[in-house]
Amino acid sequence: AQSVTQLDSQVPVFEEAPVELRCNYSSSVSVYLFWYVQYPNQGLQLLLKYLSGSTLVESINGFEAEFNKSQTSFHLRKPSVHISDTAEYFCAVLGYNQGGKLIFGQGTELSVKP
């Protein structure tokens, strides 16, 4: 079985400051890892993913995440946030051959203040 823990439920930060949203997972099988973003009253948008290869993955809007197998972590970082980054962020894990069952964390609410 897999599980995901997002260590911070809320992260307030000032505009142009760096941010890290933490995600740890547990799994007995190999996994794919994802970060999704949810704006108010909307569905989930894929932000970035780790499937294989380079452990550092990047999004088109400046976010990056690093897969650390030894620490079972997939933390999300951005060196300088914007007001428009204010949203709920979900980390998710998909185990190999687990019937398509994405397991989500509880979410981290990122609030960017001017």
Add this chain to the structure above:
Amino acid sequence: ETGVTQSPTHLIKTRGQQVTLRCSSQSGHNTVSWYQQALGQGPQFIFQYYREEENGRGNFPPRFSGLQFPNYSSELNVNALELDDSALYLCASSLFGGGQETQYFGPGTRLLVL
């Protein structure tokens, strides 16, 4: 490329009633997954459909059922609605196999059970 669409966007039902939610998958995708997202929570996997058959199921009772059609669209049916069924229901599509395990989400259907 057409994204994932869901209908209706909002729905109000009373306890004991039945509801059907619909999802059209992204073009080129053959797999549909359904998730329930309660307020303030991460999404919970209900089930996945591939080749018109259930490919995996989460911890939901049998009154949650689904269908997938030859054009890969899907329905989620919930019988005997309970107050706790009030949630955002998310549909996600993906391409099964070949390492393309990424799920892309629709905007969701918000169900309120009174």
